Amino acid sequence: MTIMDISILQQGFVLHFGSSKDMATYFAPGRINLIGEHTDYNGGFVFPGAVQQGIVAIVRPNKDRKVRLWAPDLQRGCTFDLDDEKGPEETHFRYVYGVVREMMARGVEVRGIDAVYAGDVPLGAGMSSSAALECCFAYALNDLFAGGLDRMEMARVGQATEHKYVGTMCGIMDQFISMHGREGSLVRLDCRSGEFEYFPWHPEGYRLVLVNSCVKHELVGSPYNDRRRSCERVAQLAGVETLRDCTWEMLEKLKEQVGEEDYRRAKYVLGEYDRVMAVCDALQKDDYETVGQQMYLTHEGLSKDYEVSCEEIDFLVEVARRCGVTGSRIMGGGFGGCTINLVRDDCHDKFVAEVQRSYKERFGVECKVIPVVIGEGARKLKIEK
Ligand code: GLA
Secondary structure, three states: OOHHHHHHHHHHHHHHHOOOOOOEEEEEEEEEEOOOOOOHHHOOEEOEEEEEEEEEEEEEEOOOOEEEEEEOOOOEEEEEEOOOOOOOOOHHHHHHHHHHHHHHHOOOOOOOEEEEEEEOOOOOOOOOHHHHHHHHHHHHHHHHOOOOOOHHHHHHHHHHHHHHHHOOOOOOHHHHHHHHOEOOEEEEEEOOOOOEEEEEOOOOOEEEEEEEOOOOOOOOOOOHHHHHHHHHHHHHHHOOOOHHHOOHHHHHHHHHHHOHHHHHHHHHHHHHHHHHHHHHHHHHOOOHHHHHHHHHHHHHHHHHHOOOOOHHHHHHHHHHHHOOOOEEEEOOOOOOOEEEEEEEHHHHHHHHHHHHHHHHHHHOOOOEEEEOOEOOOOEEEOOOO
16 A cells, blocks of 8 residues: 555544554555465465555544454444454454454454554455454554464464454464465465475566456455365375375375365375475576476466366466466465466566456456565554655
């Protein structure tokens, strides 16, 4: 969000809650993921980066045990008590409720707050607007109430919120990167050990762009949890904790036993481990053509074996291929949302024009092209007033 947008939000806070005294401003970003999709909950590797779009919250502790929220984007607010065992019904507000309760469960002495928040991560685009919301509030509460949680623990607060209060059995990638993002760098995270490494991302002659299909992706209640269950069933039959420890040989031996559909799901996941490794090798050599090829292969797996793509997204990937884009695939949880595209500079303008034209022609709606700038993780903003 621009300084201008933030200052409007601050004015909104004053209008809603009476004064600007002691208000503090926090930000947490959404994310992209270069490669390593649906691997996090399988103990594998992911390769995300934070984006500059995110959620901004203006927060001030109050004197009672109530959380008062106002979301100008929704033109709605919500109030709940810290000790309320059930919390609000609307999913959107449950993200904040879950964070509050999970912070309390970790011993943070949370008090009541007044808060106004808004964001510029497109909703349902697969860029993790919900993780940005969770991480923004986790960071704010930790800071305001001297919670002492480290960034990984705050990421877990966000993940636990998804699991226990919203019902999406997600992995750790989105919350991890919203907390750990670094300007200009992607991060390779080993989701089994929690170890991670920053990779400066300055691909000379190439850039990343997202194309939002504007098919709304909604993981809550989506087959996302079914995919996870398929993987867990195969892991269990293989006698390993997660598919990270399942080899190709083990999977082939189980082929008959696991059934055709679960076999395909697991085959995608094992293949994706190999592709992330291939991309890491290629990046050491600045070999972006190989990176791009692996992205196309990932898309094929996500579309045919994992079955989390849709007609609109498959079309966007095909247009990219036709235009000579280096790599393209569906990004994030799936079922709509964005494609991520690795595009040579000299191909960029042609691709953008063609993808906009042909998408409109085919589906009658506009797709949205979003340039990617890799930004910083969650933080307190110091804004001059
Ligand atoms: C969603 C989840 C993540 C991850 C991706 C797929 O974004 O929140 O944990 O599983 O889907 O890679």
